[in-house]
Amino acid sequence: MTDLVTFGETMLRLSPPRHERLETATALDVHPGGAESNVAVAASRLGVDATWLSKLPDSPLGRRVVSDLNRYGLEADVVWSDSGRQGTYYLEIAGGPRGTNVVYDRADAAVTTATADELPTETIRDAELFLTSGITPALSATLERTVTDLLEIAREADTRTAFDVNYRSKLWSPSTARETLETYFPLVDVLVTPARDARTVLGAAGDAGEIATALDDEWDFETVIVTRGADGAVASHENSLVERPAFEAETIAPIGTGDAFVGGFLASRLAGDDVGTALEYGTAVGALKRTIPGDVAIVDRAEVERIVAGAHATISR
Amino acid sequence: MTDLVTFGETMLRLSPPRHERLETATALDVHPGGAESNVAVAASRLGVDATWLSKLPDSPLGRRVVSDLNRYGLEADVVWSDSGRQGTYYLEIAGGPRGTNVVYDRADAAVTTATADELPTETIRDAELFLTSGITPALSATLERTVTDLLEIAREADTRTAFDVNYRSKLWSPSTARETLETYFPLVDVLVTPARDARTVLGAAGDAGEIATALDDEWDFETVIVTRGADGAVASHENSLVERPAFEAETIAPIGTGDAFVGGFLASRLAGDDVGTALEYGTAVGALKRTIPGDVAIVDRAEVERIVAGAHATISR
Amino acid sequence: MTDLVTFGETMLRLSPPRHERLETATALDVHPGGAESNVAVAASRLGVDATWLSKLPDSPLGRRVVSDLNRYGLEADVVWSDSGRQGTYYLEIAGGPRGTNVVYDRADAAVTTATADELPTETIRDAELFLTSGITPALSATLERTVTDLLEIAREADTRTAFDVNYRSKLWSPSTARETLETYFPLVDVLVTPARDARTVLGAAGDAGEIATALDDEWDFETVIVTRGADGAVASHENSLVERPAFEAETIAPIGTGDAFVGGFLASRLAGDDVGTALEYGTAVGALKRTIPGDVAIVDRAEVERIVAGAHATISR
Amino acid sequence: MTDLVTFGETMLRLSPPRHERLETATALDVHPGGAESNVAVAASRLGVDATWLSKLPDSPLGRRVVSDLNRYGLEADVVWSDSGRQGTYYLEIAGGPRGTNVVYDRADAAVTTATADELPTETIRDAELFLTSGITPALSATLERTVTDLLEIAREADTRTAFDVNYRSKLWSPSTARETLETYFPLVDVLVTPARDARTVLGAAGDAGEIATALDDEWDFETVIVTRGADGAVASHENSLVERPAFEAETIAPIGTGDAFVGGFLASRLAGDDVGTALEYGTAVGALKRTIPGDVAIVDRAEVERIVAGAHATISR
Amino acid sequence: MTDLVTFGETMLRLSPPRHERLETATALDVHPGGAESNVAVAASRLGVDATWLSKLPDSPLGRRVVSDLNRYGLEADVVWSDSGRQGTYYLEIAGGPRGTNVVYDRADAAVTTATADELPTETIRDAELFLTSGITPALSATLERTVTDLLEIAREADTRTAFDVNYRSKLWSPSTARETLETYFPLVDVLVTPARDARTVLGAAGDAGEIATALDDEWDFETVIVTRGADGAVASHENSLVERPAFEAETIAPIGTGDAFVGGFLASRLAGDDVGTALEYGTAVGALKRTIPGDVAIVDRAEVERIVAGAHATISR
């Protein structure tokens, strides 16, 4: 039995070496990147039996995605498609005031036509927890429907569900996003949202704790987690708030920090930890992620536990 | 006044280091690649005042294409588009029996919507020669029409026209290709075709000389050139055949050899050379191209002339 | 149920960029390399459900080996050890007269202490075919015993067995090797040996066909395959000889060719092909391997079938 | 009509990867670098029609310089020389206390023999603005004279002139520099000087504002700009002082910041902006430059405007 | 006559590019690293005639170590061994909270069997100063004895001796270390110890000055130096304490800082400087080392003197 199943798009990320420009770089590094596979990798690095579902083109590019995820120890259960593209995105990483810039080239990806009928939904029925994110329905009308179907399949099978709001302004407007996401919320057990997205998309107000409480009150989730970047995260769970700060990190690669947090949080919860402990695992995995090139948290349990335990980074020899 | 104007798509080519596989390469080299800009670069390296027309997305990827072509000394006159993708292709280069493999990711490129109305056709009217290739109409119905329009504009303005058959089996079928191309032939002065394409698409038979003669007889071109890869090229011109062998080359990067040949041939013709001399320039530029990574012939006139003159490659010090 | 199980050591190979010297290279490329995992990867790339058994140190180096093999699609079932090293080898690749040089640094690898008791032998019992090679018993007295135990377990469970002689002169003498290997032969169904090893170690004489026949006569194997490098391979099977030439290849990375051959041969046999067809698959995978950096045949079924079908390598676009 | 023409030397910069030492680096990165072409690139990235004049050896090295500048979108109008070297410099970039070290190898560069007679001075006559810097006359007696000639040509043609003091202690002494520069000042409309150079070379005293005012009073420039590195810049213009702070930047490559500032300032002025706005464009381009490897500000107008508008760098997706 | 002789193990260090993980890096950088050769290189860069003694395997790996040390200007006088490994270590460098991780693979190195009989001890007798460190006896019982022998040889020959405690918790326990080291102390003239090691291993208490005084009182060294990382170092010498702060540095590569300090200190002392000046040279070389990739301080005397003189790092041009 699988512990965690996630569904979504994974792109190939093409990025110049740190600091260089897309206009002049002579080679681009290749990494896999997708919110839902990022979560599943992070969880599986902590010992969760995780599977990622998706639809990919039957091409060297699609196979590359699976090969990369396998390398990180993640099981991929993929529908191979004869049509549709492999989504890509170009990432230029730089410090301020230039900042980091994402250029999406993900239109018409094979995954945009994925329906519940063709996906191996039995895996969802057999899992403990199913997760997807707000990026998925933003990709196509088909996927908007598929997300509903998968959440309903999970609900029917008593598989708990988690949903990360993950708002992407280059994909849809706040109002469209809200309208869609709110159709999912009754089917969601664990909601994760950046405070910023809650304000932009969900009309939330107040600080992170107030947002978590208000969302929990309105939709009666099992748990609501509101993340605040460098300021940590707060959870509303069983009518109380639990809060944890972030760990300090030398940030090399910020993209994927939120997914790493979710993967760490869910892994800890699946292992039976309480919400406070799970927030600590989430922030520890997130902090480690920031030091690791690429979008994925290539961590191991021992180093996460060392950080949760508060050990300082030194040279060990 | 511009000597040569070409029109077509230029893609970003993403390729693993020589011998490596797309599935495992950690970085991909970036080069611009497009038949018609390849021709224009090769010609401009020999002193031709060449301009490439196209339509590109107004993004770092589209701007990258222009930046790369400028670097090689080519003028680009581009319509910037708010919609449409930057075409890309993935190239895995290997020796036999693995061979070289192209994975196109060029659907919905911005250029596929380019019309004669929006392009700077005045440049064509003012040029001595206009060239496009059989790849362009294969990309979209709009471009099929645009090619007709541009050839007609050239004809009206007494700008001579050149057309390279450049058949791509991943884009269209031989019969569709033939039907389309034959609508262009009455508007074409100089036809270039690989012998293989002439057989596959145009129903030609016999050896390269017979193919050239037959095409010339049927369509009454000014010049027909039939290329035979490592066996050189033959031209039918003013009712006689001219033939030249290829120069031997250590082949590092075969893609673009044909375009380099065309660029060298046209540059020589534009400089007033006879067809035989022009074939020699074409095969010399093609041979040099095979030694140069990327799709583009980054040559200079002195080395081309040294090869035409038959000098052996030695260490010069 | 697993189709193929292999057992042996996989090292980390550290190699300067092609042509450079170990003495001056500033960085070394890292690849996994081990005869038995090489075989299993090659077979799994052709669709075989393959598992590799071994014992590795519980360190970033040991985990690296599993991560790399997972990446190529191979399942690894590994005993993690708190003692013993991760075997490594240094490889300097060069053309003649310099030649390619291997510097082993594999003493005291964790795998040298692996016993049948601690290994997941149930996997062997459930498999169709079990393979190991002559490298394994050469590594330690413990492993010499373990190989016997595993072959006996397979025999008892009606799992067929394959054995590749793979003589390594830096590990043991021909006479010691022969003495040990001949204790295994009664337990082996499919024997693979390079003609050179058969002559050096097993006292064979004559050409490859004569060697195969003699070995088959003496030990009554199900199948004996004698490989001859660039001259292909010959099999003795059910009292007749089957012979196939090698495919020509541009050789970039010869190490692992033999293992790729074995993986291709066994995959074909497991799929029900006759011995002649299996030899063709073996030589095709071996030829592809020679074009691929590293020790492992990162191939796919389609390209192997294209080569078996005799297609020439061209640029496909 | 060209907006901006600059004249000076552009070298090839050879630098080890960041942090490495010249003594042990196995490869050196190649970038073009020269104060006056840096200014022209920065301005042209903001939409100015800019041309750089110089004299280069007719060699692969000289052609490389033009190729690189073309790549960034700059027009180069160059006298090709059969004698004289291509200037180079070696740059070791490091943090404190090691610091960044420049090793010039620029003696006898082709440009040191450039005279006004051979340069395409018509371009200067047709331009709105002509710029050179204090590096140019420091290179040779011939160039000292040529600078006078070009400034006079500009003055006669009503082309405005700008001059950046750019004192280089490895090229000449403060007193020689002052003597020479003061012969130019009557021909200069816009003077730019680092506060440090004004103190070392021009005998200035006081803070940047006092320096600007004093220089303006003494020489009656149209505008004097005094730059203060991380503390921004101050301009004396029409009897009043305008001051702007620098934007904070993660500094990867400080060399070229001053030139980027000048390019941004002049582009803004040429577009009709007031001096205060132009200072903001200058400091914004300078701040961006600090994040970009190489000596040249490969920016685009949109990101400069975003910074001038005060937007924070975030991940845009 | 040699000024300084050191004895110990030098490993090959294999490290992923900064920030990358051992699990996924495709290439590993190679550097030599060993406390005693690090000290000797640092001293020789400042003009000391230094020689490093050791025992290495007669293989491309062992020869590589000598080649690298020669490159930095160090003389190596090595016993070549037909048995024993070349010690290696894997180093993953990262910022917090991940931190830097060392994976040793140094068991059974050739040096572990080195005896005083086979080493060129005449070099020690002829030198002014002999140094080894606490790493050496931790490697084998043979080396524990060899260190005693070499210190006695030095003492007999009136060669002064220096010893760096250099405690490595992965090699031995604090109590075993203390027991061994205290047998050496009567033979040691100059003791260097990190404050942390003094507390962990030697049972010291109090601040660095108190530790230095107590050690000096107990063992009557000529000089005791206690280092405190970013807080500088303090020396007890002739009944008084001398203290110097560290220089600030942008830390790229912290490993080897302590050895660089010792090399700088000893070079200054050998040149006749007083202890305070020598501490300044030590901290200056240590600060430079932190900016230089690898374990070795590739510095020159001029830059060290510039830092000792208090000059700020600027761009010199």
Next chain:
Amino acid sequence: MTDLVTFGETMLRLSPPRHERLETATALDVHPGGAESNVAVAASRLGVDATWLSKLPDSPLGRRVVSDLNRYGLEADVVWSDSGRQGTYYLEIAGGPRGTNVVYDRADAAVTTATADELPTETIRDAELFLTSGITPALSATLERTVTDLLEIAREADTRTAFDVNYRSKLWSPSTARETLETYFPLVDVLVTPARDARTVLGAAGDAGEIATALDDEWDFETVIVTRGADGAVASHENSLVERPAFEAETIAPIGTGDAFVGGFLASRLAGDDVGTALEYGTAVGALKRTIPGDVAIVDRAEVERIVAGAHATISR
């Protein structure tokens, strides 16, 4: 006592990665290269105690040269100069018909001012053999004189002398070269010349053997060696001709082959071998050199002896 002393210029060679063009390469590899240091390295790799004399600028570039040569095991005894450049050359390596191209940037190198007075000529007096080549006097009038002085010093001290004609057409004309070289010949014991140079410069005619005999007859050398590239070499010695073919090699880096030959030949002669054996060592080292990137033969004695013994290159494991 030193066995072999050589004198000449060593440049820094800057070269794009194999196949790439100087115009577009983003990084250049750095190698030391100079005929006389190449010879000395090759000889020292075979056990000769060799020293290279020269004059270098006291800069990071000059120190780099010594550091690189030390790395290969060569002793450098250098006059450090405050004036004069470090010679460099740019090398573009390519197959035919492009060929390999050298761009010298060696004017005004520090070595061009080297006089016998300032060089450590005692080393020459104490050596068995002194070598320089025809490149050295071509660099300056001063060096033309210095070569005479050094040859005379050697002659007086009974140090044997060797001279390699090494004609460089980019440095001087054949007639000037001949005039100068012939003033040296009476002072030369061992003359080495490529057959091509003998024909171009020395007016020789006939095949290599005839050239050797004629030169020997005319100038009464101890030994004359005439090299013929891929056709091996012939020596005239004591009135008889000795001839050896070249070994076949996969040629990666042809530059330096001749110097490697000379180093191998002289090392063998210094070891007491006869001329035939020495020719074999020369051609073996030359063949190995062709497989090694850079200008220098980084070989070891064992592999040279293996080739001289006629062993085939195989994979040794």
